[in-house]
Amino acid sequence: MKTDSIFYRLFKTFPRIFFELIGQPNIDINTYQFVSVEIKQTAFRIDGVFIxxxxxxxxxxxxxEVQFQPDTTFYRRLFSEIFLYLRQNETVNLWRAVVVYPTRRIETADTIPYQSLLSTPQVQRIYLDELGEAANNTFGLRIVQLIIEREETAVTSARELN
Incomplete structure (x- = not known):
């Protein structure tokens, strides 16, 4: 996916953007490294992991996980990846999943098996079109907003970032 690679490069180059996006701007970004993780012996690939x-x-x-395309089995895949990762990395005790959507319309309705996880702070779903005023608070979030900006106005908005 084109948006996956955009977000990967953004988070890799400017990790602060991720923590601003999840409302945790005070986390020391020097205590994390951002990587893409392939789960052994499967075709699963997690978009990105802050370790x-x-x-x-x-x-x-x-x-x-950045999800810009409809996927009816998205949560089935996401939680399979996470739990396989946890099985293969026994030292991990604390984890959070962050899913970035452009809009709620992209999210799958197949949430019932995962409702107990989705209703906790352990899984955070971010809808870029609903960031509202928070999107104007930092340079990083304004860059992220450009990804969902209409093509006709994106160039003008990008020039206004200075």
Whole structure:
């Protein structure tokens, strides 16, 4: 997906954007490294994982998925990937999943098997078109907003970022 690679590059180059997006701007970004993780012996690939850097006090692993296309089995795949990762990485105790959608319309209705997870802070769903005023608070979030901006106005909006 084109948007996956855009977000991967954004999060890799400017990790602060991810933490601003999830409402945690005070996390020390130097305590994390951002990687794409392939789960062994399967075709699963997690879009991105913020893994605590060794010898820091960061503990939470953040799984990030960017979902810009409808996918009726999205949560089935996402939680399979996460739990397989946890099985293969027994030292991970604290984790959060962050799913970035352009809009609620993209989200699948197949949520019943995962309702207990989806209703907790452990899984955060972000809808870029609903960021509202928060999207104007930081340079990073304004860049993210460009991804869902209409083509006719995106160039003008990008020029106004200075």
């Amino acid at each position: 605590p850097v060794p010898n820091t006090n960061a503990e939470t692993v953040y799984f990030t």
